[in-house]
Amino acid sequence: MNDASAEGHEADSLLAAFALGSLDLDEQAELEALLATSPAHQKELRQLREVTALLPYATLAAEPPAHVKAQLFARVEADRATRLQAPAPSAAAPRVRRPLRNWIMPGFAVALAVLVFALGNLTLTLGSTVRRLDEANRELTTAIAELQQSLSETQGRQETLSGQLADSQEQWLAISNQLLASEDRIGQLNARLAHDEQIVTFVSAPGVATRQLAPARPDQSARGEMYMYPGEPNAVVLFSGLPILETGQVYQFWLADGSSEVAAGTFQVDSTGITRLVVQAPREVNAFQRVMVTVEPDGGSITPGTTVVLTGSL
Template sequence: MNEEHLHAPSGAYALNALPDDERAEFERHLEDCSACAQEVRELSATAARLGSAAASAPPPAMKARVLSEITTVRQLPPRTPPGATAPPAGSGRAWRLPRMVLAACVAAAAAFGGVALWQHQEARQAQQQAQRAEEQAADMARVLAAPDARTVTGTKGGAKATVIVSRAENSAVFLSSGLPELPSGKTYQLWFDDGGTMRPAGLTRADGGLVMEGDVDGARGMGITVEPAGGSPQPTSKPVLLMALPA
């Protein structure tokens, strides 16, 4: 990301529309730029408010009514510059431009409902993403604050992974940093190890944190593999990292 454009992606970031690499770079920028951090907070709040707004399409009969009334509206003659000759009667020039304008208005009216609906859907998606992030943060806080929370950390090369487990909450939080960036079409997938049987536990980025999907139950370990985008029902590659979970 060019230095001059370093402040630009705040809107896309607030709507979760940045690719993973640009998101990571912009998050590093946010740590040192209070102005962008404030702008992201304001944009996220605005998107959430927009998501609760109601958008309505124009009445279905509007287009037909406008088209039917076009022929009943008296068109004004075109302006004739000084010294110029007015177009002969019946030449069509007297109504051609106004009718084109009316047709454009009809098209705009017909499209307005679609644009409003698109804006409403975009805002709703942003609100849902913000809500999911808030729920995820609350779930993480509950596990981290649990009296029985236990932590295990594993490292491999420059990568580090930490798992916090609460058996009372029957949940685990996964944190990672330094995992190698993956090519397009690949993702990191988490797994619970149920006595040698690997159970899917969610997808993660190279640097991130999340509540692992599913209950801990009797899992005694966890693993990380590289899988096709969208994940796999069973591991398809050797584990990047394996760790025993705290009892």
């Protein structure tokens, strides 16, 4: 190795010690003179100082083992004693430039070891931090996927509940319509019951007069019974055995005197052939001489038709 290479190697070693602040004044002066003429060494010193600035953040402070501390202080004390025992240079003697020594002081060796150890710890710390961040990222990704799955299931349940609610509303509407229809039917039945009670009261009251209506032809089995009060315009007629008429036809009841016939109502019969009719005459019923039932077009007629079913005298 030539002198220039040796000095360059020595300068590289001393640069690290200079960055750590462990050179004595003579070595520091010689290195500063070298730095003034070497941009490459200036750049390397800047890089070493940047690394040294990171050392406080590389690892947690730790107490070195007792034997390491004792050995370090012993070496520093030995180096100090050697320096004190060395003869002082003569004041008159000219100062001779010392060649850069190819050595690393004990303090620099320890500092360099600490630097290497700290950088290793920094690498391990960064690696551990990266692993923790990667694990946290995987956990977050899993949590997001589970949350999305839960959200999808919740939306599915909401859609199901919405469908069930719509079905329930339709069922409730149908039940409401049935209830309204039932209420109408009940109203009709109540009205019919009240009407029937009125008829029963009418036909069973004392003083009521009864008249029979007979079939107009011998082959018919229909019958009628008329209940009335003398001097009253109201009467009740109960019919039985009447056949069901064709569509568009009705039975019509007539009151007749010697000169005219008065229409007193129309009616239909069910499959039993039984029905009743409340008559509202224009004057007292017993003022008429006879009654009859005819078959007329739907809506009734002004005058009786030719198809007479029942007749009777008052």
